[in-house]
Amino acid sequence: MALEEGKVKIERFDGRDFSFWKMQIEDYLYQKKLYQPLSGKKPDDMKQEDWALLDRQALGVIRLTLAKNVAFNIVNETTTA
Template sequence: MSGYSSAVKLEIEKFNGRINFGLWQIQVKDVLIQSGLHKALKERISGMKDEDWEELDLRAASAIRLCLAKNVLANAQGMKTAKEL
């Protein structure tokens, strides 16, 4: 019996301002879902410790920034949370 691996390689084109934003946004949300980071796009989860929420938000924001081309990333420098991005 072969083992099931939940590891999924996710690659999306970096958003550079020229590709379809709506499709890119769907793919980024899917990446966040697969990574367990999508909750950072919603309101803070009640009962979650501050440091746990901050870690979740930092990881989600980082994942989003890694999906941006440098020219777009330069315009997002002041954005710190996943929701802002």
């Protein structure tokens, strides 16, 4: 993960070095407070609509860090679960 004037650059996952990509994406999601969907369990005190939005935001970040050849495999996914 590289910082460029306050911006974070995560290397796109192209099928190689999954452990490194996973570390970067998890750190980024925690930094942006989008980490809860990684657990797969909605907090009891969170509204379903808020959970759905948070999950979709996390999914969007994950998709944006995938190379085309990998993203093609999850094109129909609508949640992080």
